[in-house]
Amino acid sequence: MIRRSPSLTEQAKALIKQRIFNAEFDEGRIPSETELANELGVSRTTIRDALSRLELEGTIFRKQGAGTFVNEASLQIHTRLEEIWHYEVMLQAHGYTPSNRIIEVTRQPATGDTAAALNIAPDAEVVTVKKLFLADGQPVIFTVNDIPAQYITCQFSADDFHQPVSQFLSVNCQLELGSYLSEIVPLIAPAWLAELLHLPPHPTALISFEEIGYSLDNAPILKATSYFRDDLLRLRLIRRNT
Amino acid sequence: MIRRSPSLTEQAKALIKQRIFNAEFDEGRIPSETELANELGVSRTTIRDALSRLELEGTIFRKQGAGTFVNEASLQIHTRLEEIWHYEVMLQAHGYTPSNRIIEVTRQPATGDTAAALNIAPDAEVVTVKKLFLADGQPVIFTVNDIPAQYITCQFSADDFHQPVSQFLSVNCQLELGSYLSEIVPLIAPAWLAELLHLPPHPTALISFEEIGYSLDNAPILKATSYFRDDLLRLRLIRRNT
């Protein structure tokens, strides 16, 4: 049986997911929707919602007329790019012990590009946070975050940024990050970045993410650029037909 | 009013989307779900389904208690990476005139990696298709597709691969591509690739996609590697909280 809050759908989803990871279903076949509904004492609609979310994540797939099945391949994948992950969690899911180092926190007028992207006045100030993430002590990700100073109404110190920036925004600014619009850009690591990420001396290709973070109201609140060492971190994604 | 097939939900979605692009809604505010349901003569559930899909695409966003709104920023984005696009369509959406050139079609035993990824016998044959896509005559994307020969039961010629590979699989092999699992890998273009893509003489960073394509039954049917010139093509993605 099941109670409210979090929603029945979420609870059903979590429960089914757990059973999947416990390999409780023979040959990857998940019980029929009606069966699950009876078993959990909820309506078929609720079960369908739960299954739809699992399908969207790639955890299961459905075949009309035939049944619902576990997507065995997806069980290996712990972080998908379409979801927002704190880098610490992402590194942990990859099996590393994460940590981070604050490189710099500054406050200065935004550049034209940044101001335009964040929809603030051209001369408005932004707080810029530069941060290095390490996996088992090895540098893997370097991030630059620009936050309009007008959103930060409280006092803060550089150390407040050891936590994820989205968490800082939530706790200190009552701003909830809802989504990112991300652009994937390849580059050859310039010298300063190669040094920071401990890259080998020869030219190395990197992925960078250029992202604008949006609040739940869809207002731009954050500009983020991240550089990944791809030898330690694989970026994965599920693509579907619409 | 509205009729069946495609589903009411799909029709409602398309209709609302069209109204959004026609800018028919004042200040980006979309009528309430009840209003839309009455207007289109369907249930609120159907409208909610349609709106959920639009929300998932990033076309709209919802605020509980407040309403549903157009996501103005998303109107600029024509191709999102989480969706499967034929490269021709992708290039067209970017404003280019697309074309493609078949570089090579071969048939030979799979390499160990490929066989493992495609879940076929180690010595099974694969048909490999190498193809170059051009935007306004400029090379932009180079793709290598491996298809297990056992899936191709009909005669074919190299020219059959001017169409998208997924279309070839659908028409000639009755195999429908349902999803890709993609890995994003940066690289410095080796000489042969630089030549093929007409890259400048100095070392250039590229994005490559290493993908396994799955059928609707979730069986691996295709291995694809694509190399993008990112100066002509921007890869965009919406990331969300789960």
Add this chain to the structure above:
DNA sequence: AAGTGGTCTAGACCACATG
């Protein structure tokens, strides 16, 4: 023929935002 997922309905109640 029987069972599965896919679509759709009508109606209920709740949580939240706004005036």
Add this chain to the structure above:
DNA sequence: ATGTGGTCTAGACCACTTC
């Protein structure tokens, strides 16, 4: 207080797969 989106129900019918 009103109206909005969020959750949930019970039940109907359809399309498809499998036996």
